[in-house]
Amino acid sequence: MLTFLAYFTVGVFVAGFLWKISVYARTPAPLLIPTTPAPVTRGGVVWRLFREVAFFESLFKADKFLWIAGYLFHAALALVLIRHIRYFCDPLPAIFAHYQIVGILAGIAMVGALGLLLARRFLIDRVRHISSVADHLFLWLLMGIGGTGLVMDFFLRPDIIAIKRAMTTLWTSPSASLSMASPGDVVFIIHILMVAVLLVVFPFSKLMHLGGIFFSPTRNQVDNPREKRHINPWYAD
Numbered sequence: 297m298l299t300f301l302a303y304f305t306v307g308v309f310v311a312g313f314l315w316k317i318s319v320y321a322r323t324p325a326p327l328l329i330p331t332t333p334a335p336v337t338r339g340g341v342v343w344r345l346f347r348e349v350a351f352f353e354s355l356f357k358a359d360k361f362l363w364i365a366g367y368l369f370h371a372a373l374a375l376v377l378i379r380h381i382r383y384f385c386d387p388l389p390a391i392f393a394h395y396q397i398v399g400i401l402a403g404i405a406m407v408g409a410l411g412l413l414l415a416r417r418f419l420i421d422r423v424r425h426i427s428s429v430a431d432h433l434f435l436w437l438l439m440g441i442g443g444t445g446l447v448m449d450f451f452l453r454p455d456i457i458a459i460k461r462a463m464t465t466l467w468t469s470p471s472a473s474l475s476m477a478s479p480g481d482v483v484f485i486i487h488i489l490m491v492a493v494l495l496v497v498f499p500f501s502k503l504m505h506l507g508g509i510f511f512s513p514t515r516n517q518v519d520n521p522r523e524k525r526h527i528n529p530w531y532a533d
């Protein structure tokens with residue numbers, strides 16, 4: 297069951313992600329519309345995109361509260377996912393020996409940041425007005441994943457050895473994992489089912505900003521209309 301779930305959800309995620317990226321790559325950008333002040337060279341664009349991805353630069357200029365909550369969430373998520381390597385890798389590289397506490401603190405920070413992002417959608421009138429059901433559901437889903445993770449950290453310890461054995465076998469020997477018993481801890485099962493939902497809906501949701509940011513014309517275009525003629529890609533049709 298776990299094997300089927302894992303291969304199905306990861307398959308949908310990878311195929312959906314690549315398909316969406318290919319759609320973005322083929323979508324024409326008929327107008328030259330970089331948000332100014334914009335870089336005037338390709339290297340400048342790469343640097344701009346790097347600052348956008350690494351520091352959420354334009355969000356910082358636009359909305360300080362959202363920047364703090366959003367940045368905290370994403371940074372903490374990255375640290376949490378790095379800690380998760382221990383479930384998939386045996387033996388675990390020594391570099392992770394002192395990392396576990398960082399991951400757990402990041403888990404608390406991640407759930408706290410999600411609380412701020414949810415509060416924003418409830419408490420700020422103009423944000424509440426434009427919030428869709430999907431906006432709320434993603435925050436609750438991530439909250440559920442993080443919350444069950446913390447419950448396993450602090451209250452209901454799951455059988456980590458069994459989980460690690462199941463996860464490593466999943467990708468090192470899928471056929472052997474078919475005949476293995478799945479870990480039975482209820483909180484872990486809820487955690488993993490919510491992760492499965494997240495993976496399956498990811499490519500078809502706003503979470504695709506993970507890949508879409510690189511295809512945003514306002515961010516990835518060079519500001520060079522005086523030096524170079526921009527031809528509308530639809531012009532040839």
Ligand code: HEM
Nearest residue numbers: 376379383399400403406441442445446448449459463491
């Ligand atoms: C197949 C994928 C995953 C597995 C097998 C897994 C497993 C686990 C386990 C066993 C724990 C308890 C940690 C412990 O007691 O040592 C945990 C904690 C946690 N998980 Fe996951 N998880 C997965 C994916 C995810 C994802 C995608 C997220 C975030 C979106 C996430 C967020 C968390 C958080 C925030 C914690 C608490 C902090 C921590 O222990 O790192 N997990 N996870």
